[in-house]
Amino acid sequence: MKPAYHMNEAGSERCPYCETNYSGYRTSGFNWQSALKVEFPDLARYATALYKVEDLRLGSLWACRHCDYRFWLDSRENMMKAVPPKNRDVFTRWCSQPPVLSREQRAAIEALRPVDRHEGCREVPASVRFSPLLDPCLAIIRLEREPDVLFSSDEHVRLATDICAIEPTAYALPYDIRLATSKVRFIERPGSDYVESEQTKVQSPMGYMFLIDGFESCFAFGAIRGADMKFPGARRPLLSRLNRPTRVEFPGYLKTWVLAEP
Numbered sequence: 001m002k003p004a005y006h007m008n009e010a011g012s013e014r015c016p017y018c019e020t021n022y023s024g025y026r027t028s029g030f031n032w033q034s035a036l037k038v039e040f041p042d043l044a045r046y047a048t049a050l051y052k053v054e055d056l057r058l059g060s061l062w063a064c065r066h067c068d069y070r071f072w073l074d075s076r077e078n079m080m081k082a083v084p085p086k087n088r089d090v091f092t093r094w095c096s097q098p099p100v101l102s103r104e105q106r107a108a109i110e111a112l113r114p115v116d117r118h119e120g121c122r123e124v125p126a127s128v129r130f131s132p133l134l135d136p137c138l139a140i141i142r143l144e145r146e147p148d149v150l151f152s153s154d155e156h157v158r159l160a161t162d163i164c165a166i167e168p169t170a171y172a173l174p175y176d177i178r179l180a181t182s183k184v185r186f187i188e189r190p191g192s193d194y195v196e197s198e199q200t201k202v203q204s205p206m207g208y209m210f211l212i213d214g215f216e217s218c219f220a221f222g223a224i225r226g227a228d229m230k231f232p233g234a235r236r237p238l239l240s241r242l243n244r245p246t247r248v249e250f251p252g253y254l255k256t257w258v259l260a261e262p
């Protein structure tokens with residue numbers, strides 16, 4: 001029986017061959033070597049459904065034979081990543097030209113003190129203008145050669161070549177706190193499907209305590225901004241003894257990711 005295709009006008013929906021994986025979710029990426037070795041039936045299905053379109057300046061472009069979905073295979077031919085339709089244009093531009101910062105932009109970013117996120121990847125929050133006519137955005141500038149951030153469908157991503165001006169942002173946590181959140185451990189809780197990061201305790205100028213998640217580099221709570229925060233001192237302020245620490249998650253939709261060559 002011929003499989004039913006569910007392709008909308010924009011071609012953004014995937015055919016049954018690449019729609020769901022073994023746990024019932026759409027794949028955002030998978031190990032290509034495992035797929036080739038037929039280690040898992042669900043992955044083997046991709047190995048026959050995908051064909052190589054072309055080699056890129058880094059890695060290669062692949063497409064599904066049954067639908068319009070595109071995939072990127074890293075240069076070590078290890079991980080195959082699905083390109084979300086909303087990031088396809090940015091991905092195409094990234095493929096044609098690396099997003100290289102100017103000397104002035106690089107100096108402005110180094111002055112903001114990026115922290116290591118993982119090997120070959122540094123990050124720093126900034127207030128970035130993409131046009132002299134538009135308001136600045138809160139941006140997380142990611143200095144990484146591989147375009148991993150493009151493959152998350154939740155993130156709004158721009159390229160460093162789109163930057164018009166870079167300034168500090170009050171939402172950025174101080175360097176020592178960003179360094180601490182980038183180094184937290186991940187803990188697997190019994191009975192939970194999720195791996196959680198350890199939380200970092202920080203203090204507001206008034207002495208309120210807050211808990212922030214691993215890898216967080218920005219903070220806002222009422223009128224308090226990241227730049228106001230510090231690590232709790234040795235003496236616990238009165239307010240922290242009266243109130244439990246508040247867990248604060250910075251809203252992801254407020255961030256624009258900017259991909260730049262390291």
Ligand SMILES: [Zn+2]
Pocket residue numbers: 014015016017018019049064065066067068069
């Ligand atoms: Zn498909």
